[in-house]
Amino acid sequence: MTVSLSIAQGELDELDARLLDALQENARSTYAELGALVGLSAPAAHERVKRLEGRGFVRRYAAQLDAKRVGLGLIAFISCYTTQDCNYAAFTDALGAIPEIVEVHSVAGEESFICKAMTRSTDHLDDLLTRLKTMPGMARTRTTIVLSTPFERGGISLLP
Numbered sequence: 589m590t591v592s593l594s595i596a597q598g599e600l601d602e603l604d605a606r607l608l609d610a611l612q613e614n615a616r617s618t619y620a621e622l623g624a625l626v627g628l629s630a631p632a633a634h635e636r637v638k639r640l641e642g643r644g645f646v647r648r649y650a651a652q653l654d655a656k657r658v659g660l661g662l663i664a665f666i667s668c669y670t671t672q673d674c675n676y677a678a679f680t681d682a683l684g685a686i687p688e689i690v691e692v693h694s695v696a697g698e699e700s701f702i703c704k705a706m707t708r709s710t711d712h713l714d715d716l717l718t719r720l721k722t723m724p725g726m727a728r729t730r731t732t733i734v735l736s737t738p739f740e741r742g743g744i745s746l747l748p
Contacts, residue, residue: 600645603628605746607636608645612743615649652742660706663734664713666720667699674700674725682723688716699730 600608606626610617617625623633640646655661670679676694683692683703691704707713713731720729 599643600746602747604636604640604645607633608640609743609746611637611646655706659708662707662709662713663737664705664707665732665734666703666705666717667730667732668701668703668720669698669727669729670700670725671727676700676725679723679725686716686719688712 603626607622610622610625614621618630619634619637620630622628622637623630626633628636637646655663668683670676680692680694680701683689683701688705688707689703690706693702694700695702705713705716707716710733713733717729717731720726
């Protein structure tokens with residue numbers, strides 16, 4: 589049986605975890621719908637969700653778009669190798685300002701960061717890579733193009 593660290597430490601109870609799972613499945617659920625899923629009244633579900641939000645368990649609500657349907661059918665992971673004099677704060681701010689970059693991860697290993705990028709085509713990706721290579725602090729990049737995504741969770745599983 590898998591139990592998350594927050595549940596094990598008493599920060600969340602099973603009802604909280606079930607509410608968070610339900611919100612990840614459909615953040616547009618009404619409090620009545622959430623309550624029905626976990627066995628609470630709508631006001632009790634509302635209070636629990638507000639408390640979870642206030643404690644920082646819910647960072648934000650967002651719609652998950654279909655990348656292909658909006659014209660961004662090419663996904664790539666770009667390893668960023670930085671120079672020794674790289675200003676990491678400025679570097680990550682610059683990466684975050686590029687619309688095609690949807691995730692930036694600081695990693696252990698040869699590269700300093702791995703970015704997930706979504707582009708329209710290989711030409712669009714080539715343009716993005718050209719822009720990245722001119723960034724202050726960038727030594728070089730290595731790119732892996734995604735051929736398919738057989739599985740994508742889309743959330744964090746809190747329950748066994």
